[in-house]
Amino acid sequence: MSHQSTTIQQSISEFVRQEPAIAGELPERFLRFCHLSIESKRGEFLYTEPNVTDQLLPTNCDAESSSLEFGTVDDNEIIKFIPTPSSRPVAAIDTSTIRLGELEDGSLCALRGAVVVLDGKHYKYTRYGPLMFSLGNSLLTDQFPSLGITSFNGVSNVEILLRRVRNSLERWLQLSVTRSLANGLILIDGSLTAGTPDNPSAEMENLLGVARRSENLMIAISKNTQLRIQDKSITALLEVNSEPCLLDVDKRIRRQFTEFPIQFLGRIFVGKLARSGFPFRIDFDRRISTEDCVAGIKQLTGTDIVDQGYPETLRVAHILSTFTASDVLAIQSLARARFGIQLLPKIALRRSLFGPFGTGWETRY
Amino acid sequence: MKILKKEGDSIQLLCFPDEDVEKGDYILITDGIKDRALISQIIDVQYANIPGILEDLLRDGISESSLTGEDVDPFRVSSQLEVLKDTRLLIAKIRGAMQNNRMSRDVSWLPSRIRARVEVMSPNLLTRELSNKHAFELGSTRRSAVIASDLSALDGRLNIITGRKGTGKSHLSRLLVTTLVKHGAPVVVLDVNGEYVNLGRATGSRESSTKIVPLIPGVNLRFSLNEIGLSTFLGILVHALSLPDNSSRVFARIWRQLELQNSLRMDTLGTAIANFDCHESIKDALQARFNTLDDSGIFTNDPKAALSLDEVFRTHGSGVALVINMKNQPSTLRRITVELFISKLTDLLSSHNLKGLFLFAEEAHLYLRETYWDDIITRMRHLGLFTTFITNQPDTIEGGIYRQADNIFLFNFSNEHDLEIVSKVAKLDGETIRMIVRELPPQRCLAVGDLVGNFPMVINVRPLEVQTLGATRYFFQDQIAAA
Numbered sequence: 001m002s003h004q005s006t007t008i009q010q011s012i013s014e015f016v017r018q019e020p021a022i023a024g025e026l027p028e029r030f031l032r033f034c035h036l037s038i039e040s041k042r043g044e045f046l047y048t049e050p051n052v053t054d055q056l057l058p059t060n061c062d063a064e065s066s067s068l069e070f071g072t073v074d075d076n077e078i079i080k081f082i083p084t085p086s087s088r089p090v091a092a093i094d095t096s097t098i099r100l101g102e103l104e105d106g107s108l109c110a111l112r113g114a115v116v117v118l119d120g121k122h123y124k125y126t127r128y129g130p131l132m133f134s135l136g137n138s139l140l141t142d143q144f145p146s147l148g149i150t151s152f153n154g155v156s157n158v159e160i161l162l163r164r165v166r167n168s169l170e171r172w173l174q175l176s177v178t179r180s181l182a183n184g185l186i187l188i189d190g191s192l193t194a195g196t197p198d199n200p201s202a203e204m205e206n207l208l209g210v211a212r213r214s215e216n217l218m219i220a221i222s223k224n225t226q227l228r229i230q231d232k233s234i235t236a237l238l239e240v241n242s243e244p245c246l247l248d249v250d251k252r253i254r255r256q257f258t259e260f261p262i263q264f265l266g267r268i269f270v271g272k273l274a275r276s277g278f279p280f281r282i283d284f285d286r287r288i289s290t291e292d293c294v295a296g297i298k299q300l301t302g303t304d305i306v307d308q309g310y311p312e313t314l315r316v317a318h319i320l321s322t323f324t325a326s327d328v329l330a331i332q333s334l335a336r337a338r339f340g341i342q343l344l345p346k347i348a349l350r351r352s353l354f355g356p357f358g359t360g361w362e363t364r365y
Numbered sequence: 366m367k368i369l370k371k372e373g374d375s376i377q378l379l380c381f382p383d384e385d386v387e388k389g390d391y392i393l394i395t396d397g398i399k400d401r402a403l404i405s406q407i408i409d410v411q412y413a414n415i416p417g418i419l420e421d422l423l424r425d426g427i428s429e430s431s432l433t434g435e436d437v438d439p440f441r442v443s444s445q446l447e448v449l450k451d452t453r454l455l456i457a458k459i460r461g462a463m464q465n466n467r468m469s470r471d472v473s474w475l476p477s478r479i480r481a482r483v484e485v486m487s488p489n490l491l492t493r494e495l496s497n498k499h500a501f502e503l504g505s506t507r508r509s510a511v512i513a514s515d516l517s518a519l520d521g522r523l524n525i526i527t528g529r530k531g532t533g534k535s536h537l538s539r540l541l542v543t544t545l546v547k548h549g550a551p552v553v554v555l556d557v558n559g560e561y562v563n564l565g566r567a568t569g570s571r572e573s574s575t576k577i578v579p580l581i582p583g584v585n586l587r588f589s590l591n592e593i594g595l596s597t598f599l600g601i602l603v604h605a606l607s608l609p610d611n612s613s614r615v616f617a618r619i620w621r622q623l624e625l626q627n628s629l630r631m632d633t634l635g636t637a638i639a640n641f642d643c644h645e646s647i648k649d650a651l652q653a654r655f656n657t658l659d660d661s662g663i664f665t666n667d668p669k670a671a672l673s674l675d676e677v678f679r680t681h682g683s684g685v686a687l688v689i690n691m692k693n694q695p696s697t698l699r700r701i702t703v704e705l706f707i708s709k710l711t712d713l714l715s716s717h718n719l720k721g722l723f724l725f726a727e728e729a730h731l732y733l734r735e736t737y738w739d740d741i742i743t744r745m746r747h748l749g750l751f752t753t754f755i756t757n758q759p760d761t762i763e764g765g766i767y768r769q770a771d772n773i774f775l776f777n778f779s780n781e782h783d784l785e786i787v788s789k790v791a792k793l794d795g796e797t798i799r800m801i802v803r804e805l806p807p808q809r810c811l812a813v814g815d816l817v818g819n820f821p822m823v824i825n826v827r828p829l830e831v832q833t834l835g836a837t838r839y840f841f842q843d844q845i846a847a848a
Contacts (some may be wrong), residue, residue, distance in 0.1 A: 031439055116434075126432030130442045316432060320423055324419025330445035338440075 016333045026128055028243065034133040040107070041134045043340045046108050048101040048332060055093035071185040077237075079246040079294055083306075086113025086299035092187040096172040097162050100332055101343070106136015107158045108341070110331050114320035115177055118304055118313045127320050130167070130331055135161045150162060158338050161254050178207060183215045185300050187314040192220045192283040201263045207263060208285045217296040218285050221314060225281040227253060227268075238279040244301060246271045246282070246294060275302050277309020310351050330335060366455070366483035368394065370659040371475060374459045374794075376405050378483060379413055382451040385508055386410070388801050389722050389811065389823025392457055396476040401464045404486065405457035406821060413452040421450065427569040437836035468494055468818075483644055486595055488512045501544045503816065504824040512824050516548055518815035519723065523742050523769060524753040525762060526810075527787060528776020533808040537562050537774055537826045538725055542686050543661065545723050546576050551678050552686040553710065555703060555732065556558075556727040559692035564754060569572065576681065579688045580672070582702040583662030585690065588709075589671040590629045595620045597708040602654050605700040606767050612650045617693040619651075630666040631659055661698050667720055674709050683801050686729050690793050691732070699732040707745075714748040722748035730761035742769050759786040777805040 044053075095113035102108075112129035135158050178186055194204035211218045225232045233262035237247055250268045266283030267290070273280070284293040335341040366384055370377040377395070378542070381388055388407055388428060394400040412418075432759045436443060462469040471539045488506050492514055500518035519541065526534045535558075543564055565577030573637050579584035590598065595617060602608035602616060617639045623629045638651045656799065658664060665671050677687065681697060689706060691699045714718040724741075726733065733741075741752050742765075754762055767773070767789045778784050788795030801811050801823060814823045 025436055034440075051491075090791060116432075121431070123432045123434075125432060126437060127434065128437045129439065130438070132440055195729075324420040324424070325420050325448050326415045326446060327417065327442070329415065330442050330449050331416075331440075333449075334440060334442055334445045 006204065026071075026131075030169065030172075031129060034131050036333070037133040037135070038339050038341075041108070041339065041341060042104055043342070044103050045344050046101040046332070046335065046341045047344050068128055077242060077247060079295055080243055081245065081298045081301075082246065082303035084295075084298040085302040088299050088303065089181060089184040090187065090300060090304050090310065090311070090313050091181055091316040092116045092313040093170065093173045093177055094189045094314065094321045095166050095296055096174065096318075096321045096323060097166045098323045098328065099158065099162070100132075100335070102326060103134055103136060106134055107162075108132070108134050108335060109158070109162050109165075110323065111166055111169055112321050112329075113173050114317045115173055116313050116317040118321065122362070123313065124318055125316065125320055128173070130323070130327060131169075132331055132335060133165070135165070167199060172206065174207055175210060178211045178214065179220070181214065182215055183302075184217075185296055186211060186216050186218050187300075187311055187317075188218065189314065189318065190219045190220055191222050191225070191268075191281065192218070192264070192285065193262060194265050195263040201265065204265050206288070212285065212287060217292070219296065219300065220283040221311070222281040222283070223310075227281065235270055235279040235281060238270050240273055242276050244272055244274060246297060248290065262276065269293070269313055271297065272309055273297065273311070274306040274309045277306065278328070280309065366392070368476065368478045368481055368483065369454070373458075374472070376457045376459055378455040378457060380410075380447055380453045380455050382453075386453075386455060386485060388804065390508060390657075391460075391464070391488065391491065391820070391822075393482075393484055393490075394453070394493070395482045395484075397460065397482065398477065399474070399478055401462060402492070402821070403459055403472060404461045404463060404491070405459045406797070407455050407457045408797045409456040411456065413454040415452060417447050418450065421446070432624070439623065456800075458794065461489075463602070464711060472582070488822060491822070492818040493796045494818060496802035499548050501548070502827050503540075503825045504813055504826045507810070507823070507825065512822060516545060519545070519753075519772065520721070520751065521746070521749075522751055522771035522815060523746065523766070523818065524772040524816075525749075525758045525767065526753060526755045526773075526774040527762070527763060527778075528757065528774075528810065529778055529780075529783075529807075530757045531807065532805070533613075533773075533810065533826055534755050534757065534776055535727070536808065536829065537776075537810060538753065539564055539726070540827060541753065542723075542725055542828055543577075543829065546686045549682070549684040550721065550723055551684065551721075552723045552725065553706065553730070554686060555689050555690045555706075556688050557699070557727050557731055559690050560727070561686070561688040562609055562690050566686065568741045568776065576684055577686050577688060578677070578681075581689055581690050582694060582698060585672070586702070587663055587665040587671055588666055588705060588769070590631065590634065591668075591706065592671060593664075594712075595624075597705060600708055601658070601701050605697065605704050606657060607653045607655055608650060609684070609789045615647050616651055621793065631664050632666065635659065644770070651790045657697065658701065660702060663698070674713060678713070680706040703732045707750075710750060711745060711748060714745075714750060719749065721751060724752045725755065726752060727755045728758075728761075729756065732757070738812045742766055759783050764789050770814070772812070772816045775802045775805075775811045775813070776809075777807070778802050785807065791820065797821060799839040821846075 011237070071135040084212045093113070095111065097109060097111045100110055110130040110132050112127065112131070114125055114127045116123055174186070174188055180255050192204065192208070193199070208218055211303040225233055225235065234249060234253075237249070238245065238272075247270045248267070249270055250264070253268050254264055265286055267286045267288070269282045269284065270279055271282040272278075281299070284296070288296075300306070300311060332343055336343055366383070366386075367377065367379045369379050378392065386392070386407060388410060390407050391771050392405050392407060393402050394405060404479065427772075433743050451482055459472050462474075463473050464471065488510055489512075492512065500513055501516060503514045503807040518774045526538055528534050539561060542554060542561065556562070561577075561756055565574035565579075598620070599613055599617060608616070616638075619634070619641050620629070621632055623637055635655055638648065639656055641648065642652075650729075677685065689702060691702060694702075710719070710724075712721060714722065741750065745752075754766070756762060759778070766787070767787065770790065770792075773790050773792070774789075775787055776791075779786065784799050787802065790798065790813060798811070805823070809823060809825050811821055812824050813819075818826075
């Protein structure tokens, strides 16, 4: 373990355990990547989108996308639970990315991550970024391995690259928090499914392994699952139940997928965490027993605020990591001021051709 | 600053946090290529509507309550965000233009939004086309830049000074009075609160300038009947003391008889009224009015004790201010005094014994009869009587006078009704008045008219170096001073 990463872990450990929170440092490799990638674009034109926040679509979708066969659900399968207060620390990690506009070759992008820890009744956060960088065909691929990103097979595009950079920061944050925390409940956005180039199994297995060793329970909560039963989301299975409950759907789902390349490292549940709240897909580490998973969920709902069925810690992490329109303006103006990037409004082709008779979103601007 | 939008005579500018501007400031928008510039005045300062600002503020709000933490922000984007959040939107009114470095009223063009240079303008550029034969310092801008003007812009003009109590109206009025006197002008002040009597004394001095002449009706302000004449005396009886027509005709006969007998004095007038052969009711009416006038002490039989206005103005050819101190006087006596004075002044001006005269009338509704209002802004103006009305009740001045006023000095008003009245000023749009006047601090006014080159200006009125009375008196003076 390098001196740098030791410092980071120490910082996060202090952030988690000490009062007041101390922000951790970002790995030097991230900063170097950002600086080098954007410095190489100095003086270039940036064609900005008329409304860049329109692209803020969920990017953390499941790797699986399938309509499943599903038998009937017996009431006995539904695990009802009562929230139990606990002293276990709760931590949540979330990240987000945004494309700020198009460069001559690629895009200018930004990345932000947030770690939130529930300490008693107080939420403490460390927010990382925004980190500004460029991505494109001639990007600095030699920097990618240093970010933990594997080399590409085939054609890459900015969306894929952006997702990988984001995953790289997210994994670093998850790993850092998991190493720093003991006997905690760690919430992440999405699922524990791995095995895609964006989300290699080895990294996820490593993360889960670290969590187990430090007796942390990793809980992945997905707002937008692609797992569907006859065109309805699997979360519809619990829509009629009003009390907090869990439904283990793992076996039914797993048997419908082949072993490779997608790997379900998590045990899949549909869960309703609060009375009359929304149901979500919830993944637990497969190697943790169902009893421990249920106990973890009881402790989470008894400790954190679970308004509308979604843990507050994760909600705050999400809010802190997202980009607002003014963030975008600030980053764009910084790119101009510090890196001499010249901003130009992107020509809306549809609008240019059809004016008010276009049908795309750009006709609104 | 950057141009955002122009609509009609309004222009919107984006102003960044490091740029120091305020309501009332003038902005010069120079289009380098067209070699001309727009002159605009800020009438309101708002927050710029930055996209996503609501989300940002909500997020900050959450952070302030139950959430604490730190940002690891290696690019220091937050500093840019702070700039964005504090970016202001300036609403400005286009007041004029400059072409080849000269003032122009051609504002029918648009400056380039990209190339235009937008900067704060010096007030001296706005008043530089005023004559400077009788230049004086009116005050300063918020940035302490001197606002100079010229007294010729008061000459032949009708002026109004209005504002809430305790905002500095009388202070400005005193500044104008002393400046006019210094430049050799004759001034009469109708002073209802005794605020001008010490104008002749420099601060901390016991010596008094001979150019400021305080006059107290019945004490050192007295007239002889011969100097007054029948028409003026009758005017007092009719207008100040409401004498009916029948009685006034009888009085005229009595007056003429005494004139023929060369015995026109107060004592003989009283005797003549008592002995005149007329209906008892008329006699009673005349007797009652005569007693009122006699008791006032404003008339004297001693020619040496009587004030000769003609002589006063002749001996003070290098400028004088006659301050008629009407403090603590009954309203009837005030009306009598003002009738007498204005009548005499009109005679002097009609006979060209006086070239012109500046009249400062504090709270004129307390003593000026209704027919005088129109007279002052029409006939008397042509005779050379140039009036400045000073009031804290703007509705006591007729709307027509606001529309005809050449210079208006507006101090703070917060009352909607008062703002509505003063927004009838012809030389300025109501929106500007409402936006600026509402927030003026004490001693600062919005000046509109010839005195400021017809560019409305927010002015910190220059301090006076003379003793003043009439500043609002406080019981808890020490606390106020400490505050």
